[in-house]
Amino acid sequence: MAVLRGWGLTLGRRAGRLVPRVQKDSGDPDVALVRKAAASGDWDTLRGLLEARPESEDRTELVRAAGDTAGVEKWIDRVVEAEPLAALPRLVAGFRYISWGWEARTGASARHVSREQFEVFHTRLRTAERQLYEVAEREPLWTSPWLGLQMTGRGLQVGQDVARRRFEAAVRRDRFHLGAHQQQLQQVCDKWSGSHEEMHAFARESAFGAPGGTLLGQLVAMAHIEQWLSLDSGADASYIRQPAVSASLREAADHSFRHPDFVRSGGWLQVLNTFAMAFSLAGDHGSARECFDATEGRVTESPWHYLNGSDPAEAYRERRSAAKR
Numbered sequence: 001m002a003v004l005r006g007w008g009l010t011l012g013r014r015a016g017r018l019v020p021r022v023q024k025d026s027g028d029p030d031v032a033l034v035r036k037a038a039a040s041g042d043w044d045t046l047r048g049l050l051e052a053r054p055e056s057e058d059r060t061e062l063v064r065a066a067g068d069t070a071g072v073e074k075w076i077d078r079v080v081e082a083e084p085l086a087a088l089p090r091l092v093a094g095f096r097y098i099s100w101g102w103e104a105r106t107g108a109s110a111r112h113v114s115r116e117q118f119e120v121f122h123t124r125l126r127t128a129e130r131q132l133y134e135v136a137e138r139e140p141l142w143t144s145p146w147l148g149l150q151m152t153g154r155g156l157q158v159g160q161d162v163a164r165r166r167f168e169a170a171v172r173r174d175r176f177h178l179g180a181h182q183q184q185l186q187q188v189c190d191k192w193s194g195s196h197e198e199m200h201a202f203a204r205e206s207a208f209g210a211p212g213g214t215l216l217g218q219l220v221a222m223a224h225i226e227q228w229l230s231l232d233s234g235a236d237a238s239y240i241r242q243p244a245v246s247a248s249l250r251e252a253a254d255h256s257f258r259h260p261d262f263v264r265s266g267g268w269l270q271v272l273n274t275f276a277m278a279f280s281l282a283g284d285h286g287s288a289r290e291c292f293d294a295t296e297g298r299v300t301e302s303p304w305h306y307l308n309g310s311d312p313a314e315a316y317r318e319r320r321s322a323a324k325r
Contacts, residue, residue, distance in 0.1 A: 018297030020313040020320070026269055027298075031065045038069035043079050043089075050088055058266055060144045060179050067095025080131070087138040090131040094148050097128035101155065107309075125152045136169075143177055146170035150183035154192060163187045178215045178267045181206050185219050189226050196230070199223050207252055215263060217256020218271040221249055221278040225303055228281060237281075246282045249275065253287065257294070270300040273316070277303050280319040288323035292316075 025031035030049055037046040046066060053059045066072060073096050079089040101124030104117055113121075129152045135145040146169045153163050167187070170180035188194035188202050203219035210216045228240045239245070253275055256262065276291035304312035307319075 020297045020299045020316045022301060022313050023269065023298045024301075025065070026061065026266060028061065030062060034062045034065045035069050038066040038072050038092075041071070041075045043075070046092070047088060050092075055139075055142045055144060055173075058143075058174070058177070058179075060147055060177075061266070063091055063095050063144050064099075066092050067099045069096075072096040073100050085138075087135045087142070090138075091135045091142075091144060091148075094128045094131035094135065094145065097124045097131065098148060098151050098155075101125045101128065105155075122156060125155045128152050129156070141173060143170050143173040143180065146173065147177070147179050147183065150180065150187070154183070154187055157193075160187070160193065176210050176214050176216060178218070181216055181219055182222070185222060185226075190230055191226075196227050199226060208255060211261070212255050213259040213261030213263060214256065215267050215271050217252040218267075218274050220252035221274045222303065224249065224278050225274070225281070225306065229306060240278075240281045241283050246279075246284045246287075249278055249282060249284065250287060257291075269295065269298055270302060273298075273300040274303050276316075276323075277307070277319060280323050285323045285325070288319070292320045292323060 030053065034046060034049050037043075037049065050059060050062055050066075053062055072092065076089065076093045076096055080086075080093055083089050101121045104124060105113055105121035106117070128148065132145040132148045132152070135142065136149070139145070146166055149166045150163065150170065153166055158166075163184070164187075167180060167184040170177060174180070185199060185203060185206075186192060188198045190196055190199070200220075200223050203223040207216045207218075207220050224240060224245055228236045231239055257268075257271055257275065262268070272291050272295045276288055276295065279285075279288035279291060299313045299316045301312045304315040307315035
């Protein structure tokens with residue numbers, strides 16, 4: 001596979017090796033501009049950036065960046081009220097209320113989240129749902145509101161049948177949408193009332209049901225990481241170091257990032273980071289090195305935050321060092 005270059009990033013070097021740095025986006029400069037406009041409450045600039053990126057070119061990364069920006073909740077409702085027929089302000093509001101809701105819940109396990117936190121969490125997610133359904137009604141061809149409804153549905157525990165319908169609504173509009181598939185993979189995980197068997201079946205069906213070179217091969221790697229995470233120490237290594245797991249990862253890699261039609265846009269960097277982590281855990285150091293070399297020190301928070309939530313780049317560095325030995 002050719003090494004991926006040309007993303008205009010300045011990376012430090014240490015002893016001839018690129019120093020890992022967390023990259024908050026896919027190399028798209030508009031993401032930083034969206035965050036800046038959202039943080040300052042500059043709706044005119046933010047709207048212009050979002051309108052310039054049509055849904056057909058996967059606007060969801062920009063919308064999620066706006067929604068993840070603290071302080072948007074202080075002004076976005078006023079924009080919605082001022083433009084009651086417009087879909088875009090409601091879309092931003094919906095994604096902000098999703099992110100704001102998870103901020104209230106935190107990432108702690110359910111037993112460590114208070115009743116008050118859950119109440120705030122659910123209230124904000126229900127507000128997000130109202131906004132997103134309004135968007136879906138106004139713009140029936142848009143994928144992004146259905147992606148948001150997948151996210152709210154899991155938090156509100158709408159059940160597997162409703163969650164599946166929301167996923168199907170998203171992929172009817174964009175068949176190979178990575179974000180929609182990632183959300184559904186989480187939905188069918190054991191930790192969200194699914195099962196390991198259902199998760200792996202969904203991952204393989206999605207990855208190999210897509211043409212070679214799409215981003216969906218990542219789902220196979222992520223499913224193995226999810227099962228590894230669910231196991232106790234010792235059992236986790238025994239699972240992921242099975243020859244069948246390595247074979248599964250290599251098969252998915254051949255159909256995804258090793259394929260000559262691999263799409264080097266959108267979430268490609270997260271795909272390579274996910275395979276790097278999965279191959280390194282599986283002990284396939286040659287394949288892991290291939291992925292680390294291709295990422296050139298560009299670290300995505302997911303999935304490395306599973307190994308080190310406070311410093312994903314350090315987790316990347318440690319695993320890269322092990323693969324280079």
